Amino acid sequence: MxxxxxxxxxAFAVTFFCGCATGPKYSAVASSFANLPxxxxxxxxxxxxxxxxxxxxxxxxxxxxxxxxxxxxxxYVDRALGNHEIVTSTExxxxxxxxxxxxxxRYVRLGISIGFFVGHIxxxxxxxxxxxxxxxxxxxxxxx
Amino acid sequence: xxxxxxxxxxxxxxxxxxxxxxVLASCAFDVIHVKQQPxxxxxxxxxxxxxxxxxxxxxxxxxxxxxxxRGTKWDYVGALAHGGVYRSRDQxxxxxxxxxxxxxxxxxxxxxxxxxxxxxxxxxxxxxxxxLTISPTKPDETD
Numbered sequence: 532m533x534x535x536x537x538x539x540x541x542a543f544a545v546t547f548f549c550g551c552a553t554g555p556k557y558s559a560v561a562s563s564f565a566n567l568p569x570x571x572x573x574x575x576x577x578x579x580x581x582x583x584x585x586x587x588x589x590x591x592x593x594x595x596x597x598x599x600x601x602x603x604x605x606x607y608v609d610r611a612l613g614n615h616e617i618v619t620s621t622e623x624x625x626x627x628x629x630x631x632x633x634x635x636x637r638y639v640r641l642g643i644s645i646g647f648f649v650g651h652i653x654x655x656x657x658x659x660x661x662x663x664x665x666x667x668x669x670x671x672x673x674x675x
Numbered sequence: 676x677x678x679x680x681x682x683x684x685x686x687x688x689x690x691x692x693x694x695x696x697x698v699l700a701s702c703a704f705d706v707i708h709v710k711q712q713p714x715x716x717x718x719x720x721x722x723x724x725x726x727x728x729x730x731x732x733x734x735x736x737x738x739x740x741x742x743x744x745r746g747t748k749w750d751y752v753g754a755l756a757h758g759g760v761y762r763s764r765d766q767x768x769x770x771x772x773x774x775x776x777x778x779x780x781x782x783x784x785x786x787x788x789x790x791x792x793x794x795x796x797x798x799x800x801x802x803x804x805x806x807l808t809i810s811p812t813k814p815d816e817t818d
Contacts, residue, residue, distance in 0.1 A: 614794040615794075616794070625775075626774040627775045628774070628775075628776045628795065629777040629794065630777055630793050653775070656767045656769050
């Protein structure tokens with residue numbers, strides 16, 4: 532590899548990894564999420580892939596900003612039981628609607644699909660076993 | 676017309692074409708919707724749950740497919756004019772177009788005819804109803 536190629540490779544690597552989450556891994560902090568306030572449920576939001584790392588839209592839940600779509604990052608919110616919606620905005624809006632029941636933990640994965648100018652980040656509800664497996668690679672980024 | 680001017684016009688037309696496609700494509704991102712009609716679910720007492728004895732993969736009619744996993748238990752929630760409404764705690768189920776909505780199954784005579792969207796309180800019909808292979812008991816793992 533020539534010196535020039537090395538620099539190009541390094542530039543790509545830096546660009547790719549700079550956008551990814553840093554922080555404690557899920558397994559290191561999972562025990563602190565166990566306590567669920569009465570009458571509420573946990574909603575975990577995570578992005579399991581580093582693809583399209585430059586695209587990091589804000590995440591809104593019921594109109595309120597709850598975080599950003601940081602690649603390989605996760606956060607959670609406690610919310611009252613009932614109907615909820617999570618919205619991401621890039622060049623288009625993508626919405627997920629779901630129910631939250633007593634003591635329930637819901638997992639919302641932020642996927643990425645092809646857009647015209649930028650990728651579209653979309654929220655999707657996933658099964659617990661799938662989410663727990665994918666969260667292992669994610670870092671806790673907290674909320675804004 | 677000079678050669679240079681002709682070239683400029685051709686490039687301008689191409690850029691205009693690309694911009695036009697971009698505008699249309701951006702609009703197209705949001706034109707697919709899950710068909711919904713408002714409904715009121717009736718709580719008419721408890722009915723027996725069922726288990727899926729066979730996995731079913733089917734198109735939603737919006738360009739997306741869904742799979743109902745074998746062995747999942749579906750509990751009765753209530754009734755619509757279209758059929759009984761069932762939900763599962765064994766698998767997450769959603770319907771998807773431009774947006775994604777959590778959904779329950781609407782089953783009539785062992786046939787999946789559509790979905791109940793609990794947040795929107797709407798019914799979304801399935802274009803091609805799917806005959807389900809169901810069982811009153813959990814199917815054996817070895818079957």
